[in-house]
Amino acid sequence: MEEQVEMVGRAFVDHYYLFDTDRASLSTLYQPTSMLSFEGQKLFGADDISSKLKQLPFDQSKHLISTIDSQPSSPTGGILVFVSDSLQLPGEDHHLRFSQMFHLIPTPEGSFFVQNDIFRLNYG
Amino acid sequence: MEEQVEMVGRAFVDHYYLFDTDRASLSTLYQPTSMLSFEGQKLFGADDISSKLKQLPFDQSKHLISTIDSQPSSPTGGILVFVSDSLQLPGEDHHLRFSQMFHLIPTPEGSFFVQNDIFRLNYG
Numbered sequence: 001m002e003e004q005v006e007m008v009g010r011a012f013v014d015h016y017y018l019f020d021t022d023r024a025s026l027s028t029l030y031q032p033t034s035m036l037s038f039e040g041q042k043l044f045g046a047d048d049i050s051s052k053l054k055q056l057p058f059d060q061s062k063h064l065i066s067t068i069d070s071q072p073s074s075p076t077g078g079i080l081v082f083v084s085d086s087l088q089l090p091g092e093d094h095h096l097r098f099s100q101m102f103h104l105i106p107t108p109e110g111s112f113f114v115q116n117d118i119f120r121l122n123y124g
Numbered sequence: 125m126e127e128q129v130e131m132v133g134r135a136f137v138d139h140y141y142l143f144d145t146d147r148a149s150l151s152t153l154y155q156p157t158s159m160l161s162f163e164g165q166k167l168f169g170a171d172d173i174s175s176k177l178k179q180l181p182f183d184q185s186k187h188l189i190s191t192i193d194s195q196p197s198s199p200t201g202g203i204l205v206f207v208s209d210s211l212q213l214p215g216e217d218h219h220l221r222f223s224q225m226f227h228l229i230p231t232p233e234g235s236f237f238v239q240n241d242i243f244r245l246n247y248g
Contacts, residue, residue, distance in 0.1 A: 037193040037206070069161040069242045073197065073227055080204075082161070082225055082242040097246055099223035101206055103197055118193045118206040122221055122246040 009070030009081040012104060012112065017063045026053055029114045036117040049117070062088040064095065077106040078115075097122040133194030133205040136228060136236065141187045150177055153238045160241040173241070186212040188219070201230040202239075221246040 018025055027050035030036075036043040036052065043049045069082040081102045086095035103116035142149060151174035154160075160167040160176065167173045193206040205226045210219035227240035 035195050037195060040191065040193065066247075067164065067244055069164065069244065071159050071161060071240045071242065073240060074202075078198075080225070080227060080240050080242070082223075082244065084223065084244045084246060099206075099208065099244065099246065101204070101225050101242075103204060116195045116197060116204050118195065118204070118225075120191055120193065120206065120208045120223065122208060122223065123190075 005070045005072050005079055008079050008104065008112065009068050012079075012081055012102065013065060013068050013083055016102070017065065023054055023056075026050065030117075031113045031115075034114055034117070036119070038117075038119045039121060057089070061090065064088065073103060079104040079112070129194045129196050129203055132203050132228065132236065133192055136203075136205055136226065137189060137192050137207055140226070141189065147178055147180075150174070154241075155237045155239075158238055158241070160243070162241075162243045163245060181213070185214065188212065197227060203228040203236070 016026065016029070027046060030046035030049045032045050034044075034046055034049055036049045038052060041052075043052050063085055064087075065083060065085045067084045071080045072078065073080045081104060083100045083102075085100065086097045088095050098119060098121045100117070100119045102114050104112040105115045106112055140150065140153070151170060154170035154173045156169050158168070158170055158173055160173045162176060165176075167176050187209055188211075189207060189209045191208045195204045196202065197204045205228060207224045209224065210221045212219050222243060222245045224241070224243045226238050228236040229239045231237055
């Protein structure tokens with residue numbers, strides 16, 4: 001159980017940070033009930049979240065993931081994934097550090113969707 | 125609903141960071157099912173979590189909370205609280221930056237307990 005949660009967390013993060021090269025593919029991870037807090041801005045539902053992610057100036061950014069912590073959120077199969085990471089924007093030498101958490105909920109198809117997503121840059 | 129979630133998140137964080145002066149009071153926030161990931165170390169249950177928190181060299185540390193983001197985790201009243209913060213240890217001039225997330229679950233008594241707690245320092 002413990003190991004499975006870790007594996008799902010890592011597989012999700014690998015998939016999510018395809019972000020780097022294929023932002024449009026992320027929209028399938030969210031559902032109408034999903035929520036995103038991005039630097040304090042709140043977005044509700046897959047459509048608004050997807051629009052927001054497409055607008056970010058992070059195209060072709062490089063993610064250097066430093067830690068992933070995963071825990072089961074409930075006895076019904078939800079998983080919390082907490083990522084501490086840095087981001088290198090194209091043409092920039094320095095890195096932006098950020099933390100992000102995801103709450104994954106199992107789907108009837110045996111996959112997961114993102115119910116909660118909270119992103120914050122860590123200013124130095 | 126939205127505002128209530130924010131209020132609970134803020135009230136919880138205020139209470140939690142009493143940490144600074146009264147670490148023992150925190151143990152009442154956890155239950156036997158609770159989980160803590162502290163810098164990658166996993167602890168299960170109120171007793172082990174409480175022992176860990178008491179061992180931390182953060183007595184009389186000062187917390188300077190910079191952001192709190194809260195979201196409902198489920199239709200049954202759970203709340204996710206994401207904190208980005210810095211910590212000043214006694215006798216130290218510089219700050220340690222960290223991020224921490226809590227998953228709060230309502231109790232039958234109308235309060236909340238911490239089901240999930242993940243803490244990571246953000247190295248510069």
